[in-house]
Amino acid sequence: MRRYATEITEELTGERVHLKGWVQKRRDLGGLIFIDLRDRSGVMQVVFNPEVSEAALETAERIRSEYVISVTGEVLQRDPSQYNDNIETGKIEVLVDEVEVLSKAETPPFQVMDESIAEDIRLKYRYLDLRKPKLQNILKLRHQLNRSIRNFLDNETFIDIETPVLSKSTPEGARDYLVPSRVHEGEFYALPQSPQIYKQLLMLSGMERYYQIVKCFRDEDLRADRQPEFTQVDIEMSFTDQEQMIELNERMITQVMKDVKGVDIETPLPRMTYAQAMAEYGVDKPDTRFGLKLNDLSDFSRSVDFKVFRSAVENGGMVKAIVLKGEESRFSRKDIDKLETYVKTYGAKGLAWLKVKEGDLNGPIAKFFSEDNRKELYETLSLENGDLILFVADTEKVVHASLGNLRNKLAKGLDLIPEGQFNFLWVTDWPLFEYDEEAGRYFAAHHPFTSPKAEDVGKLETAPEEVIANAYDIVLNGYELGGGSVRIHDAETQEKMFRALGFTDEERDEQFGFLLEAFKYGAPPHGGIAYGFDRFVMLLAGTDNIRDVIAFPKTASASDLMMNAPSKVSGEQLKELHIEVDIEE
Amino acid sequence: MRRYATEITEELTGERVHLKGWVQKRRDLGGLIFIDLRDRSGVMQVVFNPEVSEAALETAERIRSEYVISVTGEVLQRDPSQYNDNIETGKIEVLVDEVEVLSKAETPPFQVMDESIAEDIRLKYRYLDLRKPKLQNILKLRHQLNRSIRNFLDNETFIDIETPVLSKSTPEGARDYLVPSRVHEGEFYALPQSPQIYKQLLMLSGMERYYQIVKCFRDEDLRADRQPEFTQVDIEMSFTDQEQMIELNERMITQVMKDVKGVDIETPLPRMTYAQAMAEYGVDKPDTRFGLKLNDLSDFSRSVDFKVFRSAVENGGMVKAIVLKGEESRFSRKDIDKLETYVKTYGAKGLAWLKVKEGDLNGPIAKFFSEDNRKELYETLSLENGDLILFVADTEKVVHASLGNLRNKLAKGLDLIPEGQFNFLWVTDWPLFEYDEEAGRYFAAHHPFTSPKAEDVGKLETAPEEVIANAYDIVLNGYELGGGSVRIHDAETQEKMFRALGFTDEERDEQFGFLLEAFKYGAPPHGGIAYGFDRFVMLLAGTDNIRDVIAFPKTASASDLMMNAPSKVSGEQLKELHIEVDIEE
DSSP: OBOOGGGOOGGGTTOEEEEEEEEEEEEEETTEEEEEEEOSSOEEEEEEOTTTOHHHHHHHHTOOTTOEEEEEEEEEEOOGGGOOTTSTTTTEEEEEEEEEEEEOBOOOSSOTTOTTOOHHHHHHTHHHHTTSHHHHHHHHHHHHHHHHHHHHHHHTTOEEOOOOSSBOOOSSSSOOOEEEOSSSTTOEEEOOSOSHHHHHHHHHTTOOEEEEEEEEEOOOOOOTTOOSEEEEEEEEEESOOHHHHHHHHHHHHHHHHHHHHOOOOOSSOOEEEHHHHHHHHSSSSOOTTSOOOOEEOHHHHTTSOOHHHHHHHHTTOEEEEEEETTOGGGOOHHHHHHHHHHHHTTTOSOOEEEEEETTEEESTTGGGOOHHHHHHHHHHHTOOTTOEEEEEEEOHHHHHHHHHHHHHHHHHHTTOSOTTOOOEEEEEOOBSEEEETTTTEEEESSOTTBOBOGGGGGGTTTOGGGOBBSEEEEEETTEEEEEEEEBOOSHHHHHHHHHHTTOOHHHHHHHHHHHHHHTTBOOOOEEEEEEEHHHHHHHHHTOSOGGGGSSSOOOTTSOBTTTTBSBOOOHHHHHHTTEEEOOOO | OBOOGGGOOGGGTTOEEEEEEEEEEEEEETTEEEEEEEOSSOEEEEEEOTTTOHHHHHHHHTOOTTOEEEEEEEEEEOOGGGOOTTSTTTTEEEEEEEEEEEEOBOOOSSOTTOTTOOHHHHHHTHHHHTTSHHHHHHHHHHHHHHHHHHHHHHHTTOEEOOOOSSBOOOSSSSOOOEEEOSSSTTOEEEOOSOSHHHHHHHHHTTOOEEEEEEEEEOOOOOOTTOOSEEEEEEEEEESOOHHHHHHHHHHHHHHHHHHHHOOOOOSSOOEEEHHHHHHHHSSSSOOTTSOOOOEEOHHHHTTSOOHHHHHHHHTTOEEEEEEETTOGGGOOHHHHHHHHHHHHTTTOSOOEEEEEETTEEESTTGGGOOHHHHHHHHHHHTOOTTOEEEEEEEOHHHHHHHHHHHHHHHHHHTTOSOTTOOOEEEEEOOBSEEEETTTTEEEESSOTTBOBOGGGGGGTTTOGGGOBBSEEEEEETTEEEEEEEEBOOSHHHHHHHHHHTTOOHHHHHHHHHHHHHHTTBOOOOEEEEEEEHHHHHHHHHTOSOGGGGSSSOOOTTSOBTTTTBSBOOOHHHHHHTTEEEOOOO
16 A cells, blocks of 8 residues: 555554655665655655565666656665655655656756745746645645635534525726626626625525635735635624624634644634724734734824924824834834835825933934933833934824834734734724725725614714724734624615715615515624635745735736736637737837 | 523523513404414414503504514413314414514515415515515524534534636536626626636646635526526535545545434435436436336347337437336326326427236237237236337437336325435446537536546547446435546646547637646646535525525516615716627517
8 A cells, every 4th residue: 555755654664665756856866766755745755675675776877857657665764874854754765665656757947845936936837846845735734724714604503505696797896807798798707806786695595604726816906915815714693693603713713723733722802993093003813923012102193393293193194103112223224214105105294203312312313302302202112221213293194104004014014923822812903994085986995895883873874984884894813814894684774884885776786686675585684704715825825925825826917827818719719709819019 | 581482491480581582473462462483493373461551552453464562461371172282382482561662564465474476476475475484494494404414524624615706617517607897998807607727727726625615606597496606515626536536425425414404314325327327217317216217128129120229229329118017097098198298398200108907908009019928018018907118219318208207207296205205326337438429529428627437538539429437426315416527637648638629729728728737736636526506505405496495586687676776876886897788670
């Protein structure tokens, strides 16, 4: 019976075993041939000795890297001087008496274990790159996470129900991928951005507890952690409220982290309102693995004779600061200039700073601080010699974006982030709407089906900006891991919501008429959540490249370099689909 | 704590319980109100009595069908005269003291339990139709099957690996659904017809054991048991052969049938070669739950002085017959005419017949049979009084298609199919190619990656029609449940295969160059199988409508009547995708 490399342990010494795999490396030494044989589990050193089998040795002489071979032989203890601590099987080896070449290999375009290969080459030869144990282990972890989530939800009597991929285009949200219909001339399906409407209809149909681990699609310009198709853990439940949803998800997270990482997560998980997250961290998904919180110095700034600070506050903006305790000597003027360049990408006009040295404030703006100012600042920020203070004075939006992102950058640069720590955090009480200056209208901060707090329903049409949603996001180490909400389940509130979003009655009925009608025939209260599954894998695998967690990922321009997709198709195909290509010259 | 209806049993008599659900029916009787409350588990009768709560009764008076309500009350034994054997909870009821209306309902377009509603109406209001226990139970069964398959494969160390939905168009196979690319002008993705190439590349990458339960897409004209998007259980394994694959799948089938249906399936499952299936059943997916095998009378027919039979055989065709034991009296001349009309749809020119009555052959063709002919036919077919013999004389293709389908039709009509029986069958030794008269070339009977039997490799280019494939289909009750094969894993054989399929070298390299290159860097022997998951559910659920097993199915014209998809999209969307609609007037 064939065994995996790591199934063979010292206890099998003296036994005859059978292995299959790829040749990772061949070394010839003193008339012997040593091969590192790689399979899904790991690597085993197999040895060819003419005294054991001339024939096997002869075959081995013709074997090259990435040949697929089958070997049989005896398990031997290595001499302690030959131990290899880099591999799990490093204390043993297999002395081969039979070998068969199952498949030859030409010299591959790169050595599998070579870490220096450019990513586009690795993506073109993805099947070679996937031979790396690192990537294989991530795919295994992905499977374990998938399995653990399913086990939890199955036990909680959730039912995996598949929803359509050929769906309908909706104008709200990101850009859709479209699929022309052959049967219905001039009409198109859209690939779903999420199964949101389907899962709500499943609640209306009385399925009560639904989940799905499902592909979703967004035709957006890609960022490092985005892909055109991504996988979502989608959950919906009837007769629930925010507390029940949070409790259920905390149990799931606890179970999953134990199963997949062997880590105990304490519950209840920490919670924070959106308002608090923005105030203290400047972002809606705070990384709580480190401090560096934002200090609000707006009130204080009124008393400082520094025009930049005062005018920001007087114009309705704010002044906030991050204090780097004891770090001032690590930051030269040049370093701080670089930080300033960085915050400018978030719209800040500048980055003011002060160093605390020899019991006093130092730096170009120190002169604006009176004796009283200094005293107050010392107290407010608990300043000590060695501290560096970084200020941004601007609108609330710019201050938070600048300092929130600067905070994350500083923590990485200063190595303040403890390894192997998983900080989960609920962010609750989101605003229901976001105002888009450019479009001149409100958009749903989550999606148009999120319910407002009961006490805010009256403000839907009068003061949308004040409406708080029954929405909850789960954040892990500064990444948005998932987002959920209790849904609107009556047609009246849903209609108000669409009006607040600027839909005309016609647009609303055209797009969502069937949903509003569905609400009229008995809709249970319901809520749900969706996790970004790829991102969850990414965070558990400790990589920051989303392509590492996807077997066949696409590039930033949404290309599959291996298959060469997208690609041209025949005119005949297009004709059948009633479309023509229309390329602008 | 809220309980499901069927969680409440007689043992809870006297206890106070809390239920939530939909009002299936309300009856007012002698000052009391009775409501059938439906939830995911089933139905509970809840009773409102003014002596228990005036307020609850008053609320109940306003409650209508499909209201969503929450009730609390005491579990009572019903009087035996009031037992309702139609529901699981028919011996008890709940006497309500508290009730809350969670959601009102207008009169729905149809009563949920009404079985007489046309399917297009039910599909438009799918969320109402899905309230039917029958459909909910099928979705639960679907989930159980999904779960059971996963559990089996997980335990066998298979890894669930997701493959792309935005993939590449390939000319071989069915018609692709295309997705225009916004970033790459004039180029298109294709939705995968199966993850075939990806799963083979995963084997080349050393993942060794892969599975996925995954959506696939075919833009074909739909038949009763087909949908434009369907779900496939996709499995692939390295270092395997046909026997290992069959053994693995038999263990999976045994496990799944036990888990989902509580049925013990005996293994090894029966097997049959493709040649035998065609010869004895006329089809490549025989339903072995009943007899009615085809009898080959070609040789015999040479001695019969009946031109139709003799010329068929002399022209290289055949004569076959089905014997219906003891059924002759059930078939009038008119009935047989109808059967003739049926076989004509399969190309037969006629349906000859004989009845065995009073020790002799009767019917219009009886006169052609000599005394010797009669004797021989009696012996060959073990004829007895009451038998009806149905003959088709034609080319092999027509004879098999006519009688094979007639056989299935007769079995249904004569009620010869035992209920609740699951007859699995392997069909092996398929031809590698099918010749298409119209296209004037060979096509792959399975797909172009199926390997030929080792001894037939030499015939790939010289006598393709004789090449037998390492292919195995699993048949359940006359349906193709799944199909698999051992794959080609060397570039040389794969290149021969493409030549046999009529690819030019340029076409081959354009479409599959990356795969042929991949085979050069160490490809393990590998094989796999894919099951039609929707069909599997259909057969286990005992329905013959594929739409019953899909939460949100499409119609025969690939429409989603509920969402109204496909639909028109904006010119702006099309412009971004560099396409124009091109409708012929």
